[in-house]
Amino acid sequence: METIEYNSFAESCIEDLKALQEKFQKDYDIDSYDNWFYNQSTGLLTFSTGDQELNFKYFNIGSFSQKSNTWKWSWDNDTTLENVKSQVRVVREFGQQSYFEKLTTGYFESNEFEAWEFLAIAAKLAKGMGVYRPVNDEHLQLFFVLTEVVDNDKAKRINDKYVQCGLHDFRRIAFVCRHLNHTTKVGFEESFESYEDMELFEDDDFQAGCDECETVRQSEGEWNDNSMAFADIKIVCEKCYFEMKELNLGHR
Ligand SMILES: [Zn+2]
Ligand SMILES: [Zn+2]
Numbered sequence: 001m002e003t004i005e006y007n008s009f010a011e012s013c014i015e016d017l018k019a020l021q022e023k024f025q026k027d028y029d030i031d032s033y034d035n036w037f038y039n040q041s042t043g044l045l046t047f048s049t050g051d052q053e054l055n056f057k058y059f060n061i062g063s064f065s066q067k068s069n070t071w072k073w074s075w076d077n078d079t080t081l082e083n084v085k086s087q088v089r090v091v092r093e094f095g096q097q098s099y100f101e102k103l104t105t106g107y108f109e110s111n112e113f114e115a116w117e118f119l120a121i122a123a124k125l126a127k128g129m130g131v132y133r134p135v136n137d138e139h140l141q142l143f144f145v146l147t148e149v150v151d152n153d154k155a156k157r158i159n160d161k162y163v164q165c166g167l168h169d170f171r172r173i174a175f176v177c178r179h180l181n182h183t184t185k186v187g188f189e190e191s192f193e194s195y196e197d198m199e200l201f202e203d204d205d206f207q208a209g210c211d212e213c214e215t216v217r218q219s220e221g222e223w224n225d226n227s228m229a230f231a232d233i234k235i236v237c238e239k240c241y242f243e244m245k246e247l248n249l250g251h252r
Pocket of ligand 1: 177209210212213
C-alpha cells in the first residue's frame with residue numbers, strides 16, 4: 001500500500017475544508033447570528049438572534065491553548081463528554097493506520113495552523129457539513145465539526161429531555177415517585193431494565209417508583225389517577241436516578 005505523506009494530505013484537507021466552509025456559510029450564514037451556545041450533554045450547537053434559532057449536531061475534536069501553544073485531542077480530555085467526542089475515533093484510527101503521530105498523540109506542543117489542519121482532516125474523515133471554532137471560558141480555542149442541521153422542533157424535543165440539577169449540572173431527565181430519595185431505602189421498581197448512559201429511544205424515559213407505589217399500582221391494576229396521585233412523580237436528573245437505584249438495589 002502506498003503510504004501517504006502527512007503534509008500533503010493535511011494540505012489537501014485544508015483545501016477541501018475551504019470549499020466546504022464556503023458553501024456552509026452561504027447556506028446557513030452563521031456569522032449573521034448574535035449569539036452562539038454549545039451544550040455537551042445534548043450535543044447541540046445553537047446560533048441565535050432574539051428567538052430565532054439555528055441548531056446543529058456537533059462533535060469536538062480537541063482544543064488549542066494559545067497560552068501554552070499546545071494541542072489536546074478531545075479523546076485525551078476528561079472534561080469533554082463522550083457524547084461529543086466518540087466521533088473523533090475515526091481520526092485516531094486513520095492516524096494509526098497511516099502512522100501519523102500527530103493524530104494519535106493526545107497532547108503536544110503545536111500551533112494554531114496545525115489545529116486547523118486537524119479540524120480539516122476530521123471534517124473530511126467524518127464527512128462534516130461545516131466547522132466552527134468557538135473560544136471557551138478558559139480561553140481555549142475549541143474545534144468543532146458540524147454533522148447535521150437540527151430543526152427547531154427536534155432541538156426542542158432534545159432539550160426537553162434534559163434538566164438542570166443542583167448537584168450534577170445539566171443532565172438527562174428521569175422520573176421517580178415522591179418517595180424515592182438519596183438517604184433512605186424505599187425500594188426501586190423500574191418500568192424497564194436500565195443502566196447509566198444507556199441510549200434511549202425517543203419515547204422512553206427513565207422511570208422508577210418505590211415498593212409502596214408498586215403495591216398501590218398493583219392493587220389499582222394499572223397507573224391510573226389514584227396510583228399516579230399516590231406516586232406524585234417528580235423530575236430528577238439521570239445521575240440522581242442512578243444514585244437512588246444504587247442506594248436501593250446495591251447496583252446501578
Ligand atoms: Zn413511591
Ligand atoms: Zn442530579
